Amino acid sequence: MKHLFLILLLSATSLSSQAQVTTALPDTLPLHAVKAPSLRFGYFSYQAALQAMPDYAIARHNLDDLRTKYDNEMKRVESEFNKKYEEFLEGQKDFAPSILQKRQAELQDMMQKNMAFKQEAQRLLKQAEDDTFKPLKERLALAVHKVGRERALAFILNTDDNAVPYIDAAFGEDILSHIADALK
Numbered sequence: 001m002k003h004l005f006l007i008l009l010l011s012a013t014s015l016s017s018q019a020q021v022t023t024a025l026p027d028t029l030p031l032h033a034v035k036a037p038s039l040r041f042g043y044f045s046y047q048a049a050l051q052a053m054p055d056y057a058i059a060r061h062n063l064d065d066l067r068t069k070y071d072n073e074m075k076r077v078e079s080e081f082n083k084k085y086e087e088f089l090e091g092q093k094d095f096a097p098s099i100l101q102k103r104q105a106e107l108q109d110m111m112q113k114n115m116a117f118k119q120e121a122q123r124l125l126k127q128a129e130d131d132t133f134k135p136l137k138e139r140l141a142l143a144v145h146k147v148g149r150e151r152a153l154a155f156i157l158n159t160d161d162n163a164v165p166y167i168d169a170a171f172g173e174d175i176l177s178h179i180a181d182a183l184k
Contacts, residue, residue: 039154042147042175043167046158049140049179050133059132066128070121077114084110143182147175 050056088103095103148156156175157164 039171040152041155041157041172042151042153042178043157043159043164043172044144044174044176044179045160046140047160049143049176049183050136052176052180053136053140053183055136059136063125063129063132067125070125074114074118074121077117081107081110081114139183140179143179146182147178151175151178 085107088107092100092103144156147153151173153175157167157172159167
């Protein structure tokens with residue numbers, strides 16, 4: 001009997017404490033009726049802003065020229081290798097074993113040098129791109145900060161690559177045109 005009384009007492013205490021918590025909560029309001037602190041934010045496409053800069057076209061043209069030069073050199077080297085390889089295939093049955101090994105070693109060395117050049121060219125092109133666009137990106141970053149301060153924005157989002165799939169225009173504004181003006 002004592003056990004039953006103890007269980008009933010604990011249950012009643014538990015229910016009364018839950019009732020107090022429930023009654024202490026305000027009536028549930030719809031989500032749209034709850035006032036949150038108003039934060040304004042901006043959003044823009046970083047790539048579109050970068051490409052709108054006047055110096056971007058010049059930088060892109062210079063990089064394309066450099067890429068063309070590397071591509072032409074790679075084609076020349078590849079053509080030279082193919083010619084040597086064809087000569088090797090045509091004469092391999094007539095070569096003495098030592099000459100055959102020497103030519104194979106030459107071709108292998110040539111192929112390794114070509115692969116090393118290709119990798120180095122890719123590295124140099126990436127470095128040139130980074131160096132070329134660094135001042136543009138720095139200017140863009142300054143313009144973004146300036147617009148953010150002027151427009152009293154809490155933060156600014158980059159919408160590239162579907163990073164922000166939904167933006168409610170009632171809370172944020174597209175600041176691309178303001179950034180473009182700041183870059184002029």
